[in-house]
Amino acid sequence: VVCFFPFVSPEEERKVKANDREYNEKFQYASNCIVTSKYNIVTFLPVNLFEQFQEVANTYFLFLLILQLIPQISSLSWFTTIVPLALVLSITAVKDATDDYFRHKSDNQVNNRESQVLIRGSLQNEKWMNVRVGDIIKLENNQFVAADVLLLSTSEPHGLCYIETAELDGETNMKVRQSISVTAELCDPNHLASFDGEVMCEPPNNKLDRFCGTLYWREKKYPLTNQNMLLRGCVLRNTEACYGLVIFAGPDTKLMQNSGRTKFKRTSIDRLMNTLVLWIFGFLVCMGGILAVGNAIWEKEVGFLFQSFLPWDPPVDNFLFSAFLSFWSYVIILNTVVPISLYVSVEVIRLGHSYFINWDQQMFCSQCNTAAEARTTTLNEELGQVEYIFSDKTGTLTQNIMTFNKCSINGQSYGMLNFTPLNPLADPNFCFYDEKLLESVKVGDSHTHEFFRLLSLCHTVMSEEKSEGELVYKAQSPDEGALVTAARNFGFVFRSRTPGTITTTEMGQTVTYSLLAILDFNNIRKRMSVIVRNPEGRIRLYCKGADTVLVERLQPCNQELISITSDHLNEYAADGLRTLALAYRDLSEEEWEAWSESHRFADKATDCREDRLAATYDKIEQEMLLLGATAIEDKLQEGVPETIALLSLANIKIWVLTGDKQETAVNIGYSCKMLTDDMTEVIIISGHTVQSVRHELRSVFFFFLVQILPNLIISGEFALVISGHSLAHALEPDMEEEFLSTACACKAVICCRVTPLQKAQVVELIKKHKKAVTLAVGDGANDVSMIKSAHIGVGISGQEGIQAVLASDYSFAQFRFLQRLLLVHGRWSYLRMCRFLCYFFYKNFAFTMVHFWFGFFCGFSAQTVYDQFFITLYNIVYTSLPVLAMGMFDQDVPDQRSLEYPKLYEPGQLNLLFNKREFFICITQGIYTSVVLFFVPYAVLSDATQSNGVPLADYQSFAVTTATALVIVVSVQIALDTGFWTVFNHVFVWGSLGSFFTIMFALHSQTLFRNLPNQFHFVGNAQNTLLQPVVWLTIALATAICIVPVLAFRFLKLDLKPQLSDTVRKLKFSFYDPSVSALLSSQCVPL
């Protein structure tokens, strides 16, 4: 596919004329061809290379390569750098190419989809990519919408059509779209072909829920809203066909505009690694500097005099210039301290860990047939360092399957208080029955009827009647579904809706209400209303919403009813139920007309339309009469209390951020064991003003101070519950520290009534002040901001669509899988990554620093100790695979142990396994090894001879001896570091050693030498040197000197200060040691 994108300045306003390609082409709008791929065959190499060289490490190696081309500097032959660099570049390139190939394939598939376009009065099949802005296209049932189109007409009455927007926002319920009335009649191609309206609208943007434009047709203006638009990515449902005018195409569509690259998350190990690499650069420059100074002194004192045998190279005429060149030469040969393969290896390991997460059967939910998925492959080790979990409640801790549980009608509470179904799988619809309520419905109690009528009318549920009596409801939220279903069971059946009507069956009679207005729900309003006219002509507003907002809007006349209902509401909330208050208001014809006028005016406004509409809604939702309240139960998910208990034992603090009422939230807190009766105090902050919140926080603080003073630690456990309006104040810059210190002293924190934005703010607060790793878990669209701002976002694929999952880094179906993700996979990933990094830096320092010591004996001339081929292959062949295998498969304790002893998680949180201190230990060990590896052969070989009298201290024998000793020492070291020897570890460790000897003998063979004498001048060296007993004695000595101290230290550490993991690890081997296991279990296992 070749798409052409004209370069045009950003649009101010879009003008589209139907059926007029020539006119539309003037504006050079993007075509409907999409390109998500980055390369094509021609551009792949240059573009991919360009991208790769934006990585600092790659550029650095390119720079080295250029340095090596200068003969006076070149201390290594070109291939020592180019082979690893080429390998690293090609691995990345292959990966990019594969990714891009699949993108090309899906692009092609999407671009080549057929769609019917109206061209010169007739419908023709066209590929999607050939659809232009201004074309009129025909869509059929169950087809994807090809572009963002303005709905012109449909096969259904009133220009209605239904769409499913799962791909856009993850919501699986159907939505209605309606064409504006003037175009609704244009039903056949002939009429449409003559349609020449012009649309003026906003430029392309990524706001999915709004559209603002005007249609000019036959000298008239018609406002256009989102209600008239079908967006690309939607699927047409329950509609035979419809026609639409393409407004935005291809990259301009809202779907594509929303697909910007997500913010790239980096792990703390990543950041540390980058710092360390910078330090190593610094170290490298220092080493180069020291050796350059050495070179200056040497050339002045010795080299100058030695010129009779070794004259200076022509451009060099003094020792300072020579030192300058030698600095760069040493930068080249010491470059291996910054390992080029580091980043690639880290990526490979992380990819492997991600696959292990995807493959884990124990994170597979068989009910919903969903396996866990690592959507981001770069964060795994951060999972082992989480300190704070921010969890949504609904759908995350709970199942988000709602059952209508209780209600309060006109001051009378109904519902079985102690009703528990015997069978946990019983149909939720039948859980609720109360003789009294049925009775009151039957006798025709007007309040009860009005109550259920409200439930059957005030909602946005869509119904689908497949056959007579078989009704299926599709609701945006499970709450609504539960309420409408409840009404249905009590005889008020919602049957169907059109934009202007709602048809219900009330106690067996079909009634059609004309729907005058829907006052939509949103998170700020926290309520929704409908205004309907019943067949008798009475206009009534029905409203349901959160009790706090509704109570303010009631007629104050019946205070008694209000207070009784409030009591009921509190009672329900205390049981952990989700509550809603219901109210209605009668409207006179005049009131309705007046309001309707202002509503229409607000609706047409082009600026701040939402605010104006909200204000209009607010005007009419007043003076209402209370009908009652509903309570819906949302059951806890399986294993939630256990998971929370386990995670808090692992020292992870769990904050629940929920939109529910405070009482509901507290109750859920108790039922999932976040709050317990053993807690010293549950602190509740619910002030409405800055002062009161500050006062409450201060008093808590003083309370703590009193507690702390005697023994300087907080005795007892506290929990904090804070409501959304208090949180708004607590998050102010001047109070946030106070809030934070209080909240962090508490074991559990519950924030209720919070908005999606506040969720993200809380996460940001912790990130900013605590330097701790945060994880946010949620399932709904309201959790997306929180998921995106936390270090790690986890999406629960549940009832509320897939928006949270799409924004997340990891996704699975059940909250309880979180324990396995963190305590098993996260812990292992962290452990493996740390061990991998420690060893990686160690082996490169051990390898490289030998050159430094040799510098003092070779006149600081940047002569390498090893053969060039060894330098080339050391990092990519001889030592790469064993450490990769360790980084991939190592386990210190088996998975069930890390769940049994959650304290094992702590080292990750405290960042104990790889930090600057550990790094210094690693490189110190590396440098120590390099000292041994240089000076032992130096001391032994300088006077040694072969058994036939030929001295062994020639350069090539020395090189072979040191290299062999190095490979053996680092292999023994990896063998010591590997705690879990799978077959792969064996193959890789032994294979690497084997490959070293094989390759060395091959490189030193006569065959290669005969062909290229200048490259393979080590001919015969391997056998000559390695047949000497002295050489092997030297290697054994060096190995012993390198390894014995390590062994002694490790043993001492294990013996004197064993980590919990060591003790648990030993446990496996000594099950019968009752003292250890008793001690451990008393300390760690809660149950």
Added chain:
Amino acid sequence: MMASSYNAKEEDGHHSGSSSHGGPGAIKSKKPDNTAFKQQRLPAWQPILTAGTVLPAFFVIGLIFIPIGIGLFVTSNNIKEFEIDYTGVEIDSPCYICAKNFSWNSTTSCVCSVNFTLDQPFESNVYMYYGLSNFYQNHRRYVKSRDDSQLNGVESNLKQPSKECEPYRTSDGLPIAPCGAIANSLFNDTLELFHINQNGTKQRVNVTKKGIAWWTDKHVKFRNPGGSSNLSVAFQGTAKPVNWRKAVYDLDPEDPENNGFINEDFIVWMRTAALPTFRKLYRIIQKKPNSTPTLSSGRYVMEITYNYPVLSFDGRKRMILSTISWMGGKNPFLGIAYITVGSICFFLGVVLLVIHHKYDTRTNSAEIPN
């Protein structure tokens, strides 16, 4: 790097798992395979450092290293070695004059003789080395200044030596053979050993100059160019290195087989040393068939044709005589190092054992850290 949020395939049907977006699959279980590999339950050996494994290891290392060390030390002590510096730095040293009057242009050789006494007889084969100090054969520019193709007899490189040989690549427009700084600086002192009998007469000690180079060097790496058996023809059109007094095909006037690039003294020199102080094998004094020592104790004189200047860069020249054992020449360091490391291991083993025991008794009653 790996996170891109939009993928056209997500537009296509429902959100599918990471791996399978194959055909329009029926409701297929996405349950991951229950294999040991995927479930991370591969059978594995899980070694741990316990007292039961580490402590014996220390003792075993100790017990292996100490005897080896003692063996090495004894062997090394049985080796006889004699070393004499003949640079001529001191005014009273015999080669002082030769060293002082050295000139690159002189055509006559300066000869000096050094007297020395062997206190003990040298049995078996005796190896004679020359040693140089402060001579940087391992300098990068020196090491690379050679052309192995030329030395391997490749005709084209004989006439067109590699650039690495600069500035010893051509001389007066002719290619130098052998080219490069290493060849140019060939050690060209001649050392001759005489035993002084009881009656004061000098008796030449017979030496062999074959078998001092590596077999692979002599037979694979170094080869004379061209098919012509006459070396001076083969080397026609080339110049001798600037420091040399004779051409490469005249290096050994006594043995025509030992000339050109395969001259063993030359090969030995071309195998560059790893360190600035080094020794190179010069001659072998074969063991005598009867039971008399190869070199009996007594007075000796070494006659030196002093051609090689080292004083200018503060270098030193030595002559070394040594016998040899299975493990090569005298090497006290290795034995001592083995004994030391072995003892330390053993000692560590004891210390760790004590610590372990003390600690072990403590743990039974005491705490396990969190």
